[in-house]
Amino acid sequence: TDEFESPDFYQIDDLLTDEHKMIRGSIRDFVKKEITPNIEDWAEKNHFEYAMVKKFGEIGAFGPTIPTQYGGGGMDYISYGLIMQEIERGDSGMRSTASVQGSLVMYPIYKFGNEEQRMKYLPKLASGEWLGCFGLTEPDHGSNPSGMVTNFKDMGDHYLLNGAKMWISNAPKADVAVVWAKNEEGRIHGLIVERGMEGFSTPETHGKWSLRASCTGELVFDNVKVPKENLLPNKSGLGAPMMCLDSARFGIAWGAIGAAMDCYDSARRYSLERIQFDKPIGSFQLIQKKLSEMLTEITKAQLLNWKLGKMFEEGKATTPMISMAKRNAVATALDIAREARQIHGGMGITGEYPMMRHMMNLESVVTYEGTHDIHLLILGQEITGIPAFK
Numbered sequence: 534t535d536e537f538e539s540p541d542f543y544q545i546d547d548l549l550t551d552e553h554k555m556i557r558g559s560i561r562d563f564v565k566k567e568i569t570p571n572i573e574d575w576a577e578k579n580h581f582e583y584a585m586v587k588k589f590g591e592i593g594a595f596g597p598t599i600p601t602q603y604g605g606g607g608m609d610y611i612s613y614g615l616i617m618q619e620i621e622r623g624d625s626g627m628r629s630t631a632s633v634q635g636s637l638v639m640y641p642i643y644k645f646g647n648e649e650q651r652m653k654y655l656p657k658l659a660s661g662e663w664l665g666c667f668g669l670t671e672p673d674h675g676s677n678p679s680g681m682v683t684n685f686k687d688m689g690d691h692y693l694l695n696g697a698k699m700w701i702s703n704a705p706k707a708d709v710a711v712v713w714a715k716n717e718e719g720r721i722h723g724l725i726v727e728r729g730m731e732g733f734s735t736p737e738t739h740g741k742w743s744l745r746a747s748c749t750g751e752l753v754f755d756n757v758k759v760p761k762e763n764l765l766p767n768k769s770g771l772g773a774p775m776m777c778l779d780s781a782r783f784g785i786a787w788g789a790i791g792a793a794m795d796c797y798d799s800a801r802r803y804s805l806e807r808i809q810f811d812k813p814i815g816s817f818q819l820i821q822k823k824l825s826e827m828l829t830e831i832t833k834a835q836l837l838n839w840k841l842g843k844m845f846e847e848g849k850a851t852t853p854m855i856s857m858a859k860r861n862a863v864a865t866a867l868d869i870a871r872e873a874r875q876i877h878g879g880m881g882i883t884g885e886y887p888m889m890r891h892m893m894n895l896e897s898v899v900t901y902e903g904t905h906d907i908h909l910l911i912l913g914q915e916i917t918g919i920p921a922f923k
């Protein structure tokens with residue numbers, strides 16, 4: 534069969550409700566119809582298919598955990614994880630579009646915004662009428678966002694915003710940007726910046742060999758007048774963007790395992806079809822070792838992700854727990870993409886199969902939302918009480 538078969542070696546489906554399985558099934562069907570047939574072409578052409586934004590809105594991929602009164606899905610975190618898993622099984626860049634919109638744009642407006650801001654932005658972001666982006670990283674401040682220099686001054690009837698953000702997913706096409714900047718006292722606040730504000734531009738970043746179906750750019754603020762009502766009033770300090778990252782990193786932990794499953798499934802299938810030395814290559818011990826280890830790592834990560842989702846629901850998930858899941862899932866997915874590529878031999882380097890694209894995508898995923906090593910150090914700090922990054 535050509536159908537993707539989702540590995541479920543430890544019967545983790547028993548831990549899911551009928552609703553979870555229904556949501557996963559509908560997103561899987563969507564990915565099969567809308568993403569899989571086109572993605573190699575989009576990635577090869579470095580093309581961001583803007584029409585997907587509306588389609589993601591229609592299937593509820595934006596802000597699944599945001600309450601329905603604001604246009605969100607009102608779902609639990611396991612549902613959110615499953616949606617990200619299925620979309621990233623299609624492509625990490627597609628998942629980026631969805632997780633930035635939901636966890637990094639809608640979430641801060643919902644969590645730190647006032648009622649007028651929620652009503653103005655959330656329904657349009659949920660439906661895909663508007664696309665959003667999240668500006669934290671700067672050219673000189675990536676792993677260390679607290680050093681940011683983007684700043685705003687109180688001019689009486691408005692704020693004046695100056696500075697630049699770099700590596701921002703969705704930026705070139707975004708209608709709305711949630712931007713983190715320091716006030717005159719050096720305190721970090723979130724501001725909602727809209728396309729069309731004078732002095733605001735979003736140049737595209739070219740030459741990426743990764744996430745080629747997602748658009749990435751800069752946010753440049755040259756004396757941008759931001760209305761005072763665009764400041765997110767209900768939380769300031771680095772903790773505010775970090776809370777958004779908690780939610781987005783959770784989605785990535787699930788998403789990366791979706792990419793891993795896609796690679797594993799392709800490798801399993803190919804190993805049974807490809808004949809060398811008069812036998813399917815799947816009959817050789819070294820191939821079986823690779824497949825066995827892939828399945829083991831996917832299963833471990835699925836259990837970690839599921840439990841983390843439960844802890845999110847119970848308000849018990851901590852940043853180091855999230856770091857463990859994100860770091861583990863992405864490293865696992867990268868290893869599996871490489872091993873699966875080898876199982877496909879020369880064919881593995883072509884766009885006939887998904888591994889090369891997943892592998893290149895995952896090089897971004899292992900870096901963004903906190904690098905592999907930063908997550909290790911967050912765990913190190915949890916264990917020892919000593920932050921090693923400063």
Ligand code: TGC
Nearest residue numbers: 629632669675676678679702771772775776852901902903
């Ligand atoms: P640190 O001193 O630890 O904390 C500063 C203040 O923030 C508070 N805080 C949190 N509050 C709530 N929830 C959290 N999760 C929090 N984490 C920190 C903390 O309590 C403290 O508050 P206060 O009141 O004491 O000031 O901060 P630090 O400067 O030492 O930094 C720690 C470090 C290095 C771990 C952190 O900065 C970090 O995680 N760096 C990585 C940066 C990162 O992840 N950037 C991501 C950019 S967005 C992105 O990549 C999107 S890609 C998406 C896509 O396309 O899919």
Ligand code: FAD
Nearest residue numbers: 667668669670675676700701702897901902903904906922
């Ligand atoms: P650096 O921080 O310069 O790190 C370089 C290397 O040094 C890394 O290996 C790192 O682990 C290591 N390092 C740094 N500090 C330490 C330390 N203390 N101890 C040990 N090692 C250390 N950002 C956003 O705000 N919004 C987005 O939408 C967004 N989208 C992105 C999309 C893509 C495709 C990419 C590639 C990035 C995106 N980012 C986004 C930025 C991303 O979050 C940063 O790239 C990431 O946080 C790392 O920052 P940096 O690239 O400046 O690397």
